[in-house]
Amino acid sequence: xxxxxxxxxxxxxxxxxxxxxxxxxxxxxxxxxxxxxxxxxxxxxxxxxxxxxxxxxxxxxxxxxxxxxxxxxxxxxxxxxxxxxxxxxxxxxxxxxxxxxxxxxxxxxxxxxxxxxxxxxxxxxxxxxxxxxxxxxxxxxxxxxxxxxxxxxxxxxxxxxxxxxxxxxxxxxxxxxxxxxxxxxxxxxxxxxxxxxxxxxxxxxxxxxxxxxxxxxxxxxx
Amino acid sequence: xxxxxxxxxxxxxxxxxxxxxxxxxxxxxxxxxxxxxxxxxxxxxxxxxxxxxxxxxxxxxxxxxxxxxxxxxxxxxxxxxxxxxxxxxxxxxxxxxxxxxxxxxxxxxxxxxxxxxxxxxxxxxxxxxxxxxxxxxxxxxxxxxxxxxxxxxxxxxxxxxxxxxxxxxxxxxxxxxxxxxxxxxxxxxxxxxxxxxxxxxxxxxxxxxxxxxxxxxxxxxxxxxxxxxxxxxxxxxxxxxxxxxxxxxxxxxxxxxxxxxxxxxxxxxxxxxxxxxxxxxxxxxxxxxxxxxxxxxxxxxxxxxxxxxxxxxxxxxxxxxxxxxxxxxxxxxxxxxxxxxxxxxxxxxxxxxxxxxxxxxxxxxxxxxxxxxxxxxxxxxxxxxxxxxxxxxxxxxxxxxxxxxxxxxxxxxxxxxxxxxxxxxxxxxxxxxxxxxxxxxxxxxxxxxxxxxxxxxxxxxxxxxxxxxxxxxxxxxxxxxxxxxxxxxxxxxxxxxxxxxxxxxxxxxxxxxxxxxxxxxxxxxxxxxxxxxxxxxxxxxxxxxxxxxxxxxxxxxxxxxxxxxxxxxxxxxxxxxxxxxxxxxxxxxxxxxxxxxxxxxxxxxxxxxxxxxxxxxxxxxxxxxxxxxxxxxxxxxxxxxxxxxxxxxxxxxxxxxxxxxxxxxxxxx
Numbered sequence: 018x019x020x021x022x023x024x025x026x027x028x029x030x031x032x033x034x035x036x037x038x039x040x041x042x043x044x045x046x047x048x049x050x051x052x053x054x055x056x057x058x059x060x061x062x063x064x065x066x067x068x069x070x071x072x073x074x075x076x077x078x079x080x081x082x083x084x085x086x087x088x089x090x091x092x093x094x095x096x097x098x099x100x101x102x103x104x105x106x107x108x109x110x111x112x113x114x115x116x117x118x119x120x121x122x123x124x125x126x127x128x129x130x131x132x133x134x135x136x137x138x139x140x141x142x143x144x145x146x147x148x149x150x151x152x153x154x155x156x157x158x159x160x161x162x163x164x165x166x167x168x169x170x171x172x173x174x175x176x177x178x179x180x181x182x183x184x185x186x187x188x189x190x191x192x193x194x195x196x197x198x199x200x201x202x203x204x205x206x207x208x209x210x211x212x213x214x215x216x217x218x219x220x221x222x223x224x225x226x227x228x229x230x231x232x233x234x235x236x237x238x239x
Numbered sequence: 240x241x242x243x244x245x246x247x248x249x250x251x252x253x254x255x256x257x258x259x260x261x262x263x264x265x266x267x268x269x270x271x272x273x274x275x276x277x278x279x280x281x282x283x284x285x286x287x288x289x290x291x292x293x294x295x296x297x298x299x300x301x302x303x304x305x306x307x308x309x310x311x312x313x314x315x316x317x318x319x320x321x322x323x324x325x326x327x328x329x330x331x332x333x334x335x336x337x338x339x340x341x342x343x344x345x346x347x348x349x350x351x352x353x354x355x356x357x358x359x360x361x362x363x364x365x366x367x368x369x370x371x372x373x374x375x376x377x378x379x380x381x382x383x384x385x386x387x388x389x390x391x392x393x394x395x396x397x398x399x400x401x402x403x404x405x406x407x408x409x410x411x412x413x414x415x416x417x418x419x420x421x422x423x424x425x426x427x428x429x430x431x432x433x434x435x436x437x438x439x440x441x442x443x444x445x446x447x448x449x450x451x452x453x454x455x456x457x458x459x460x461x462x463x464x465x466x467x468x469x470x471x472x473x474x475x476x477x478x479x480x481x482x483x484x485x486x487x488x489x490x491x492x493x494x495x496x497x498x499x500x501x502x503x504x505x506x507x508x509x510x511x512x513x514x515x516x517x518x519x520x521x522x523x524x525x526x527x528x529x530x531x532x533x534x535x536x537x538x539x540x541x542x543x544x545x546x547x548x549x550x551x552x553x554x555x556x557x558x559x560x561x562x563x564x565x566x567x568x569x570x571x572x573x574x575x576x577x578x579x580x581x582x583x584x585x586x587x588x589x590x591x592x593x594x595x596x597x598x599x600x601x602x603x604x605x606x607x608x609x610x611x612x613x614x615x616x617x618x619x620x621x622x623x624x625x626x627x628x629x630x631x632x633x634x635x636x637x638x639x640x641x642x643x644x645x646x647x648x649x650x651x652x653x654x655x656x657x658x659x660x661x662x663x664x665x666x667x668x669x670x671x672x673x674x675x676x677x678x679x680x681x682x683x684x685x686x687x688x689x690x691x692x693x694x695x696x697x698x699x700x701x702x703x704x705x706x707x708x709x710x711x712x713x714x715x716x717x718x719x720x721x722x723x724x725x726x727x728x729x730x731x732x733x734x735x736x737x738x739x740x741x742x743x744x745x746x747x748x749x750x751x752x753x754x755x756x757x758x759x760x761x762x763x764x765x766x767x768x769x770x771x772x773x774x775x776x777x778x779x780x781x782x783x784x785x786x787x788x789x790x791x792x793x794x795x796x797x798x799x800x801x802x803x804x805x806x807x808x809x810x811x812x813x814x815x816x817x818x819x820x821x822x823x824x825x826x827x828x829x830x831x832x833x834x835x836x837x838x839x840x841x842x843x844x845x846x847x848x849x850x851x852x853x854x855x856x857x858x859x860x861x862x863x864x865x866x867x868x869x870x871x872x873x874x875x876x877x878x879x880x881x882x883x884x885x886x887x888x889x890x891x892x893x894x895x896x897x898x899x900x901x902x903x904x905x906x907x908x
Contacts, residue, residue, distance in 0.1 A: 099403030
């Protein structure tokens with residue numbers, strides 16, 4: 018467990034987060050989220066509320082956000098759930114962070130399609146920029162994680178950075194994205210090559226006549 | 240009622256039964272780890288695989304599959320055998336196989352089932368997973384690498400104990416069972432997870448490395464830590480009881496026991512009175528039995544018929560009966576068992592009995608608790624109430640607010656509320672089919688008349704249902720009341736009669752400073768408050784060292800056997816009285832325990848046969864005290880309620896850590 022993420026000890030967390038309360042941005046959403054579920058089933062709201070709390074912690078710390086224990090307890094109290102049950106949820110789902118993260122949470126997909134299409138290069142780009150798997154860079158900008166399939170296999174390899182996907186990456190384009198983020202810029206999300214979403218590179222290769230207007234191909238079938 | 244075939248045997252099972260239960264009904268053994276009769280079904284260990292037709296062509300987990308009509312179940316096919324071997328091989332991949340140093344060895348489900356259903360060898364050559372041990376408090380020791388994630392402990396904590404403090408963190412291979420933030424589990428039932436754990440992941444901390452199960456002598460006994468009368472098995476080696484585990488009795492304790500029952504046993508070998516003592520010049524000095532008896536004789540001759548007997552909380556009926564006969568032969572009927580000075584009316588035994596019965600609590604649909612922390616006074620009655628609440632019962636309570644592990648509507652801490660119950664409660668009780676009232680010891684003082692009046696108001700007594708219950712706390716109480724250990728004014732009446740000689744039967748809770756009781760002869764087993772105040776100490780046997788009869792709070796007569804012999808010169812209590820009667824020249828009419836029991840059965844037929852005594856209902860007309868007043872709770876410290884647990888290091892630590900918030904550093908391992 019030498020590479021386990023560093024979770025602040027409990028006293029430290031309680032001192033910093035013991036007074037956690039929903040802020041102006043989260044508070045109006047809480048009741049709406051709980052109201053999505055039938056009365057008596059408010060426990061079901063635990064996941065969206067934890068996500069909301071994680072985002073609020075992110076706003077308060079200028080990072081992507083994580084869930085300190087006192088915050089988890091606050092959310093559990095909101096839906097009247099025993100603490101251990103909320104902690105079980107947090108520890109089960111990888112999208113809840115149990116340790117502090119940097120401003121940009123870089124999640125590199127390493128599952129088979131991305132791996133075949135070059136996720137090792139993407140990892141190498143991260144490594145050369147000083148990112149270490151499971152760690153936050155000393156300047157607090159980046160936290161690197163390797164994750165399993167994010168469902169964007171047609172655009173492999175891909176990374177998810179905070180709430181955006183960056184797809185069709187190469188060593189160079191990944192380096193550029195990290196440099197842009199480090200400089201405070203906003204890289205263009207989506208495919209980093211000349212394609213729209215998961216459409217073919219360089220424009221359509223089939224049904225070209227239908228790009229701008231409807232076209233009846235039936236006469237050409239012969 | 241589905242009818243299905245299991246290995247060619249046709250069985251009919253109740254609707255809603257599982258395939259596993261159907262297989263058991265057919266006499267087929269199905270291996271299992273996660274399934275437990277008293278917990279919800281998890282279906283995660285996969286050990287109970289069977290073949291089911293019609294259905295998909297793969298083995299099914301029988302514990303989670305409802306039995307259906309015309310199902311054909313095969314439990315012994317080659318496919319099933321291979322599937323179980325596969326499951327077992329996977330379970331053992333991450334199990335350390337450290338059986339030689341594991342406390343579960345010899346009574347381990349994983350051991351037994353790997354012999355019966357496993358492959359016998361492993362093909363796993365890679366590194367095993369290891370898990371850090373978790374802290375779960377003073378009772379439960381954890382070796383989490385052994386855990387197979389059956390989640391029985393998690394389900395027990397949530398469903399039965401009602402303390403959601405144990406959970407499974409992480410997922411997949413990284414899943415770990417832990418208490419919340421590794422804090423001590425704050426339930427009085429936490430020890431039960433040790434029995435539930437099918438492997439050696441959760442073992443008893445006080446019993447760690449003490450003994451192997453096959454070297455223990457097992458004796459069936461009755462627990463005296465509270466009035467529930469938990470059926471227990473005492474495991475002893477040589478002259479020491481090493482552990483105490485519950486036996487199954489559906490009417491009393493199901494298969495649970497609270498932590499005090501389980502772990503008071505180390506108190507049985509500490510602070511024991513192992514020789515007689517006589518007070519000379521203000522100090523208790525060791526004496527021989529003959530000297531001690533001579534001192535008693537001298538006191539008895541001076542006292543004439545001014546003799547009293549005060550029974551403690553733990554004594555058996557035989558001791559009380561022997562003492563009663565001796566007192567009667569000396570011309571006295573001054574008997575009292577309610578040491579703390581309570582003085583409720585006992586003219587009708589039914590009116591101070593738990594009439595609904597413990598098992599009956601489960602079917603109640605409206606419950607009013609008056610002046611009782613049921614969780615501490617009768618933890619296993621509390622689990623029954625919890626079951627009733629889960630089935631839809633509504634619980635109201637009057638008294639000091641405590642956490643009873645289920646939702647309770649607290650009406651306030653004022654006994655006067657009995658006379659002016661809120662309309663909502665009256666409506667609930669009017670609609671209830673099986674309403675019940677539980678009157679705790681704290682409420683009997685001023686509220687006995689008012690609570691009896693509620694029998695009428697709340698309609699507690701119906702056809703086949705008696706909802707009036709008094710919750711006693713002392714194991715000796717019901718037998719004491721049957722034997723007449725009650726004076727109209729309680730201890731005060733005894734003191735007013737100015738006895739010159741008082742026998743204390745393990746009575747440690749009496750306020751000796753407040754009552755002049757003459758020469759005190761303490762017949763008991765622990766050097767506690769009673770012995771400290773006594774003038775003559777006659778060393779007796781603790782409950783584990785004698786065969787005795789106890790009557791639990793519902794009037795159930797139960798017999799416990801002797802597990803070990805009393806230490807040193809100590810003798811069984813009834814024999815002490817028999818020998819003393821000889822010295823006093825008033826020989827008691829029995830020479831054996833059987834003869835004593837026969838005489839007692841003639842005197843008090845209710846005590847003759849084990850089983851629920853039939854106590855016909857009658858309610859005394861009592862004045863209703865108009866005054867209100869706050870109710871105290873009789874138990875201040877759950878873990879230190881009697882001489883045995885006060886002498887137990889484990890109970891002292893539980894009290895310090897769980898109730899007084901002291902922290903104990905774990906030794907580095």
